[in-house]
Amino acid sequence: MPSRFDADFTTTGIDFNSGIDAVFAELTSSFLTMPRGEAFLDYPTFESGYEALKKATNDFTNVTTDLLVRMVYDTPVTFVVIRSILGFTPPEWAYVTTERSHTEVSQGAARTLDRKMRLAGLAPISDKGNVSDARIKAMISVAVALLEEGTGDVDTSVIVHRLDKVDTAKGIRSLRPVADLGVPFPMLLYERFLGRPFATHRDAVSELVGDVVESAVEAVLYRGGVSNRKTKRAERIAGFDQAPDFIVPNEFNPAVVIEAKLTEDDGTARDKVSRVQNLRAIRDREAKNYEIVACIAGRGFKVRREDIRRLLEATDGKVFTLESIDRLLDCTRIREFVSRV
Numbered sequence: 001m002p003s004r005f006d007a008d009f010t011t012t013g014i015d016f017n018s019g020i021d022a023v024f025a026e027l028t029s030s031f032l033t034m035p036r037g038e039a040f041l042d043y044p045t046f047e048s049g050y051e052a053l054k055k056a057t058n059d060f061t062n063v064t065t066d067l068l069v070r071m072v073y074d075t076p077v078t079f080v081v082i083r084s085i086l087g088f089t090p091p092e093w094a095y096v097t098t099e100r101s102h103t104e105v106s107q108g109a110a111r112t113l114d115r116k117m118r119l120a121g122l123a124p125i126s127d128k129g130n131v132s133d134a135r136i137k138a139m140i141s142v143a144v145a146l147l148e149e150g151t152g153d154v155d156t157s158v159i160v161h162r163l164d165k166v167d168t169a170k171g172i173r174s175l176r177p178v179a180d181l182g183v184p185f186p187m188l189l190y191e192r193f194l195g196r197p198f199a200t201h202r203d204a205v206s207e208l209v210g211d212v213v214e215s216a217v218e219a220v221l222y223r224g225g226v227s228n229r230k231t232k233r234a235e236r237i238a239g240f241d242q243a244p245d246f247i248v249p250n251e252f253n254p255a256v257v258i259e260a261k262l263t264e265d266d267g268t269a270r271d272k273v274s275r276v277q278n279l280r281a282i283r284d285r286e287a288k289n290y291e292i293v294a295c296i297a298g299r300g301f302k303v304r305r306e307d308i309r310r311l312l313e314a315t316d317g318k319v320f321t322l323e324s325i326d327r328l329l330d331c332t333r334i335r336e337f338v339s340r341v
Contacts, residue, residue: 004317005331020308026321029299031264035208041118048122049077060175065141073127076120082143087165090114093139103138147172213260213297216325224329225339248334254290255333263300273307280314291333293318295325
């Protein structure tokens, strides 16, 4: 039985099962590990920020906007501590700030500020009086107002309030005993259940996670001295509704187009398979002869056999995993552009 790379997919009634089994056997999950990234905030730094905030507010008995703003500039990581007390993501904090203040804070701006504070950690930053500083002050002001309010008069039998947490339900009054006595472990576990460990960090490094497959493709192409065009995110390339991740040798005379995808979610896998199918549809519609190649990784692709069947069909069997990616140079038309061995 020929491998999926050598099989003739123009044959009617071809049996896809062996190809699917081979791809499934190669796919592995990486959901237990994540890239650390330069903006990863370690626990000692976070704890130091928390203790600095606790000390400055006299065990959270003196929580004012001016005091917290000073703390954020003196110890930037306290910005992240405050956000964690609220239980918000950066975009959520941005949204509520825009809604409650006269300062508009976009989701992108909030993510940038959050990253800036994580990178600064315990090193002071300066107040330059610019737009970013105005946003910081507005976000802190809204945070203080929310902490003072707590959940307010909400019917908890029909509504779940985002501040109905052990440390914020009754505003700052809830925060003080938690800071003094610590949080009961079942409560910590319950709030972790409502959250998801490492969710914020996973969101922050999502691009790095996805780059694993692209980096592997780049390494193989570089090793073979293969001329290629790596496209940028959301870049428009003539002749393609959605630009593929790589084009060999270039978009003006493509011989091979490559989609490099990683997903740990089966729903996302389906979307990424559709991208490859769309490339095939474009090629066939325009009567081109370039090869379509899929390089995939992650457990998301290992859920539905139908997803892999569709990939094999759209690429004529040219589906590579991290385990088989070294075969790109000899099992595709890329071999025509190898300039060094």
